[in-house]
Amino acid sequence: MTxxxxxxxxxxxxxxxxxxxxxxxxxxxxxxxxxxxxxxxxVVLILIILATLLGPHLYGVDPLDIAGAPLTPxxxxxxxxxxxxxxxxxxxxxxxxxxxxxxxxxxxxxTIVIGVTMGSLAGFFGGPIDTALVKVTEFFQxxxxxxxxxxxxxxxxxxxxVVTLAIGVVSWPxxxxxxxxxxxxxRNLDFVKASRAAGGGNGHLILRVVLPNALPPIIVSxTLAIGVxxxxxxxxxxxxxxxxxxxxxxxxxxQNRNYVLDAWWTVTFPGAAxxxxxxxxxxxxxxxxxxxxxxLRKRG
Amino acid sequence: xxxxxxVKDLSxxxxxxxxxxxxxxxxxxxxxxxxxxxxVGESGCGKxxxxxxxxxxxxxxxxxxxxxxxxxxxxxxxxxxxxxRSLRGNKMSMIFQEPMTAxxxxxxxxxxxxxxLRQHRxxxxxxxxxxxIQFLKAVQIPAADKRVDAYPHQLSGGMRQRVMIAMALACKxxxxxxxxxxxxxxVTVQAQIFDLLSxxxxxxxxxxxxxxxxxxxxxxLADDVAVLYAGRCIEQGAADEIIAHARHPYTRGLMACVxxxxxxxxxxxxxxxxxxxxxxxxxxxxxxxxxxxxxxxxFASEICRAQPQPPLDRINAGAAVSCWRHxxxxxxxxx
Amino acid sequence: MNLVLHVSKQLANAFGxxxxxxxxxxxxxxxxxxxxxxxIAGEMGGASADVIAALRVKYGLDKSMLEQLFTYLGKVTTxxxxxxxxxxxxxxxxxxxxxxxxxxxxLSALAMSVVIGTLLGIxxxxxxxxxxxxxxxxxxxxxxxAPVFWTGLMLLLLFGSVWPILPVTGMTDVARPKAGLAYVxxxxxxxxxxxxxxxxxxxxxxxxxxxxxxxxALTADYVRTARAKGLPEIIVIGKHALxxxxxxxxxxxxxxxxxLFAGAVLVETVFSWPxxxxxxxxxILRRDYPTLLAVLFFSAVLVMAANIVTDLVYRLVDxxxxxxxx
Numbered sequence: 001m002t003x004x005x006x007x008x009x010x011x012x013x014x015x016x017x018x019x020x021x022x023x024x025x026x027x028x029x030x031x032x033x034x035x036x037x038x039x040x041x042x043v044v045l046i047l048i049i050l051a052t053l054l055g056p057h058l059y060g061v062d063p064l065d066i067a068g069a070p071l072t073p074x075x076x077x078x079x080x081x082x083x084x085x086x087x088x089x090x091x092x093x094x095x096x097x098x099x100x101x102x103x104x105x106x107x108x109x110x111t112i113v114i115g116v117t118m119g120s121l122a123g124f125f126g127g128p129i130d131t132a133l134v135k136v137t138e139f140f141q142x143x144x145x146x147x148x149x150x151x152x153x154x155x156x157x158x159x160x161x162v163v164t165l166a167i168g169v170v171s172w173p174x175x176x177x178x179x180x181x182x183x184x185x186x187r188n189l190d191f192v193k194a195s196r197a198a199g200g201g202n203g204h205l206i207l208r209v210v211l212p213n214a215l216p217p218i219i220v221s222x223t224l225a226i227g228v229x230x231x232x233x234x235x236x237x238x239x240x241x242x243x244x245x246x247x248x249x250x251x252x253x254x255q256n257r258n259y260v261l262d263a264w265w266t267v268t269f270p271g272a273a274x275x276x277x278x279x280x281x282x283x284x285x286x287x288x289x290x291x292x293x294x295x296l297r298k299r300g
Numbered sequence: 301x302x303x304x305x306x307v308k309d310l311s312x313x314x315x316x317x318x319x320x321x322x323x324x325x326x327x328x329x330x331x332x333x334x335x336x337x338x339x340v341g342e343s344g345c346g347k348x349x350x351x352x353x354x355x356x357x358x359x360x361x362x363x364x365x366x367x368x369x370x371x372x373x374x375x376x377x378x379x380x381x382x383x384x385r386s387l388r389g390n391k392m393s394m395i396f397q398e399p400m401t402a403x404x405x406x407x408x409x410x411x412x413x414x415x416x417l418r419q420h421r422x423x424x425x426x427x428x429x430x431x432x433i434q435f436l437k438a439v440q441i442p443a444a445d446k447r448v449d450a451y452p453h454q455l456s457g458g459m460r461q462r463v464m465i466a467m468a469l470a471c472k473x474x475x476x477x478x479x480x481x482x483x484x485x486x487v488t489v490q491a492q493i494f495d496l497l498s499x500x501x502x503x504x505x506x507x508x509x510x511x512x513x514x515x516x517x518x519x520x521l522a523d524d525v526a527v528l529y530a531g532r533c534i535e536q537g538a539a540d541e542i543i544a545h546a547r548h549p550y551t552r553g554l555m556a557c558v559x560x561x562x563x564x565x566x567x568x569x570x571x572x573x574x575x576x577x578x579x580x581x582x583x584x585x586x587x588x589x590x591x592x593x594x595x596x597x598x599f600a601s602e603i604c605r606a607q608p609q610p611p612l613d614r615i616n617a618g619a620a621v622s623c624w625r626h627x628x629x630x631x632x633x634x635x
Numbered sequence: 636m637n638l639v640l641h642v643s644k645q646l647a648n649a650f651g652x653x654x655x656x657x658x659x660x661x662x663x664x665x666x667x668x669x670x671x672x673x674x675i676a677g678e679m680g681g682a683s684a685d686v687i688a689a690l691r692v693k694y695g696l697d698k699s700m701l702e703q704l705f706t707y708l709g710k711v712t713t714x715x716x717x718x719x720x721x722x723x724x725x726x727x728x729x730x731x732x733x734x735x736x737x738x739x740x741x742l743s744a745l746a747m748s749v750v751i752g753t754l755l756g757i758x759x760x761x762x763x764x765x766x767x768x769x770x771x772x773x774x775x776x777x778x779x780x781a782p783v784f785w786t787g788l789m790l791l792l793l794f795g796s797v798w799p800i801l802p803v804t805g806m807t808d809v810a811r812p813k814a815g816l817a818y819v820x821x822x823x824x825x826x827x828x829x830x831x832x833x834x835x836x837x838x839x840x841x842x843x844x845x846x847x848x849x850x851x852a853l854t855a856d857y858v859r860t861a862r863a864k865g866l867p868e869i870i871v872i873g874k875h876a877l878x879x880x881x882x883x884x885x886x887x888x889x890x891x892x893x894x895l896f897a898g899a900v901l902v903e904t905v906f907s908w909p910x911x912x913x914x915x916x917x918x919i920l921r922r923d924y925p926t927l928l929a930v931l932f933f934s935a936v937l938v939m940a941a942n943i944v945t946d947l948v949y950r951l952v953d954x955x956x957x958x959x960x961x
Contacts, residue, residue, distance in 0.1 A: 279780035
C-alpha cells in the first residue's frame with residue numbers, strides 16, 4: 001500500500017523554547033545571508049568600521065591640525081576639502097567615525113539594558129509591579145527624547161560620557177514596551193509553566209527560560225537603537241551639545257553649518273557619513289528581522 | 301428554461317513556484333432557477349475555488365485555465381471588470397464561511413447592506429437605510445430598526461451570518477453562492493441558517509450553489525450534488541439518488557461520517573469499514589493521472605493502479621461516477 | 636457619558652504625569668553640578684550678585700528640599716516658570732510667543748506626512764513587487780536614515796544657492812506686508828522647506844506602515860466581500876481598506892508627536908524658524924536653564940494633548956474601542 005505523506009504544517013520555531021543554542025543561530029545566519037539588503041548593510045558597516053579604525057593611520061593627517069586655508073574646496077591635498085578653520089574634512093570623517101559609532105553602540109546598549117530590565121520585570125510579574133513600571137515608562141514617553149537629552153547634556157556638561165548616558169536614558173521606553181509585550185505573551189506558555197513546575201526560581205525563569213525566547217524582536221530593536229543613537233548624537237552635536245574636544249560627524253556638521261552656502265563640502269560629507277552608517281544599520285536590522293520572522297518577509 | 305448558471309469544463313490552476321498546479325479539473329454542472337446545487341468534499345478539494353472562479357474573485361496566484369461559466373446566458377470569464385461589477389452583488393452574490401471577518405468591523409451593518417443597494421439600485425443613503433431594515437427583518441433579526449445601526453462585533457455569529465445573507469439577497473440575485481455558511485457557527489444556529497436559506501429561496505426563486513461538507517444539509521436542501529475530491533468531480537447527480545445510492549467509495553465514506561444518514565441497511569458492514577476515511581487529501585502538485593483517492597481507498601485493486609482515473613461515467617439519468625469498480629461495489633451488488 | 640468619563644480619566648492621568656515632569660525639572664535643577672541659584676539665573680545670563688541673592692530668597696534656597704519643591708510648584712501654578720535673564724522676559728511669555736510658529740511647522744509636517752505617506756503606501760500596496768513599490772521602499776529607508784538636520788542643510792543648499800526659488804530662513808520677509816492674505820502667503824512660502832524637511836522623515840515611516848497595512852487589508856475577508864458586492868475599486872480601497880489602514884497610522888502618529896517636536900528643534904535651527912525649537916537652541920547656547928526646563932515641560936503638555944487627541948480620533952475611527960467591545 002502506498003503510504004500517505006502528511007501535509008502537517010511545520011512547527012513554528014518561534015513558539016518553541018530556544019534550547020539547542022547553536023542551530024537556530026546558524027539557521028538565522030543562513031537566513032540573513034539570503035537577504036541581499038541585509039548583507040549589503042553588513043558589508044558597508046564593516047567597511048565604515050575598518051575605515052575609522054585603519055583610516056587615520058593610512059591617511060596620516062591629524063583631524064585637529066590646520067591643513068590648509070579655511071574652506072578650501074576638495075583638491076589633491078585635502079581630498080574632501082577643509083573646514084572653517086582649515087582642518088582636513090576626510091581626516092575628520094575617519095577619526096570622527098570612531099566617536100560617533102562608539103557613542104551609538106554604547107548608548108544603544110544602555111537603552112536595551114534599561115528597556116529589557118524594565119520590560120521583563122513588568123511583563124513577568126504583572127500586577128502592581130507592572131502597573132508601577134508602566135507608569136514610569138509612560139512618564140518617560142511624554143518627554144520628547146531628543147529634547148530631554150538636550151536638557152540633560154546642557155545641565156550635566158558636554159562630555160562623551162554624558163552624551164552617551166543621556167541618549168541611553170531617554171531612549172529606552174520603546175524597548176521596554178516591546179519586551180513587556182513579549183514577556184506577557186510568553187509567560188503563560190506551557191514550557192514556562194513546566195519550568196516553574198520543575199522548581200525554577202523567578203531569576204532562572206526570567207533569564208534562562210523566557211528571555212531567550214523573547215530575544216529575536218529585542219535583537220532587531222537593539223540594532224535599530226544603534227541607528228537612532230547615532231542620529232541623536234548627530235542632533236546633539238549639531239546644536240553644539242557634543243563633546244567639543246572629540247571629533248565626531250555631528251560636531252563637524254554643527255561647527256560648519258553656518259558656512260553651508262559658501263562651502264557645501266563641509267557639511268555634505270559628514271552628513272552623508274551619518275546617513276550611510278544609519279542606512280547600513282537599518283538594512284541589517286531589516287535583514288535580521290526577515291531572518292527571524294520568515295513569514296513576514298513577503299510584506300516588508 | 302435555460303439554467304441560471306452553467307459551468308462547463310472548468311479548470312483552475314495555481315501559479316506556484318514550480319509552475320501551474322491544477323487545483324480544479326474539468327468541472328461541469330448546471331443550476332436552474334430555484335434549485336440548489338451542492339458542492340461537497342473535504343477542505344482542499346477545490347470547492348471554494350469553484351465559487352471564487354464563478355465570482356471571478358480568485359486570489360492573485362490562481363487562474364482559470366479552461367472552461368466556461370454562463371450566468372443567465374452571459375459568459376462570466378470574458379466579462380470586463382465593469383460588467384463583472386454590475387453582476388456581482390446584483391445578479392450573483394456570495395456569502396462566506398467566517399461572518400466575523402467577512403464584514404468590515406468599522407462600518408454598521410446597515411451601512412454595509414445599504415451599500416449594495418446604493419451601488420446597484422442607485423438608492424439614496426436614507427432609502428438604502430430604510431431598505432436595510434426591511435432586509436434585516438426578512439432574515440428574522442429581532443429589533444431590526446435598532447440592529448441596523450449596530451457594528452458587526454456587537455452581533456452574535458449567527459446574527460452576522462444573517463446580515464451577510466441579507467446583504468447578499470438585497471438585490472434579488474439570480475444566483476447565490478454560499479461557501480460553508482455555517483461552518484463557523486454553533487450547531488443549533490447552523491440549522492436555523494439552513495432553514496432561513498431554504499425559506500428565502502422559496503420566496504425569491506434564487507438558484508443556490510451550496511458549498512459544504514455537511515451531508516445532512518445536502519440531504520435537506522440540495523436538489524443536485526457534485527462530490528469533489530482533490531480538484532476532480534468523482535460523483536455527481538440528483539441529491540436523492542446520490543444519498544440513497546452513493547457509488548464512489550469516497551462519497552460513501554463521507555456519508556458514513558454522518559451518523560444520522562446511515563445508508564442502505566445492506567451495506568452496513570462496508571460503511572463500518574469506511575466510516576473514518578484514513579489519510580488526507582493529497583497536496584497540490586502531488587496529484588497524478590491515476591485516481592486521486594487511490595491511496596486511501598479500501599476497494600483499490602489492480603485496475604485502479606494500472607489505469608488513469610476514469611471519466612465521469614453516466615450511470616443513469618440521475619447519477620454519474622468516476623470509479624473503475626463502481627459496479628462491483630455498488631449498493632445493489634453487495635445485497 | 637462614557638466618553639466624558641473616559642476623557643476625565645485621561646485628563647487626571649495627564650495631570651499626574653505633568654506634575655511628575657515638574658518634580659523632574661526641580662530635581663534636575665538641584666542635581667546639576669553647581670549652585671542652584673546660578674542654575675536658575677542661567678550661568679551665562681547677566682545675573683548680578685544682587686539678582687542671585689534675590690533668587691535665593693525667592694526660591695527659599697536655604698530651606699529644606701521639600702519646602703523648596705512646594706515653593707517651586709506653587710510658583711508654577713501661578714504661571715511663574717521663572718525669568719529669563721538672557722531674553723530679559725518671563726519664561727511663560729517667551730514660550731507663548733514661540734508656540735504658534737512651532738505648531739504651524741509641526742502640524743503641517745504631520746499633515747503632509749500622513750497624507751503623502753498614506754498615499755504612497757496605498758499605491759505601492761496595489762503591486763507590492765512592482766517598480767513603484769520598490770521605489771517607495773527605498774525612499775522610506777533613506778528617509779528614515781537621513782539625519783533631519785542634514786536633509787535640511789541639503790535643501791537649504793539646493794534652494795539657497797543652486798535654485799533660489801524659495802525663502803530659506805525665517806518665517807516672514809521683512810519687505811512684505813505684516814497682515815492680510817499677503818502675510819499668510821508669505822508665511823506659507825517660508826514654511827515649505829522646514830515643513831518638507833521635517834515631513835520627509837515621517838513620510839518615510841508612514842508610507843512603509845501604510846504599505847504593510849494596506850497589503851494586509853487587501854487580503855482581508857471584508858475586502859473580498861466588498862468586491863463580491865460589486866463595489867467599484869475606489870470604494871473598495873477608499874472606504875473599506877483605507878479606514879483599516881489608517882488606524883495604525885493614527886496610533887503611530889500620535890505616539891511620535893514627541894519625536895516630531897524634537898525634530899522641530901533641529902529643523903528650526905537650520906532654517907532660523909522662530910519657534911520653540913529655535914528658543915531651545917538659543918537657551919542652550921546661553922545656558923538659560925529656566926527657559927530650557929519650561930520648554931521641556933510645555934513639550935510634555937503638547938505630547939499629552941496629542942495623546943488625548945489621538946485617543947479620541949482612534950475611538951472615532953474604530954467603533955470596537957468606542958463601545959468597549961473587543
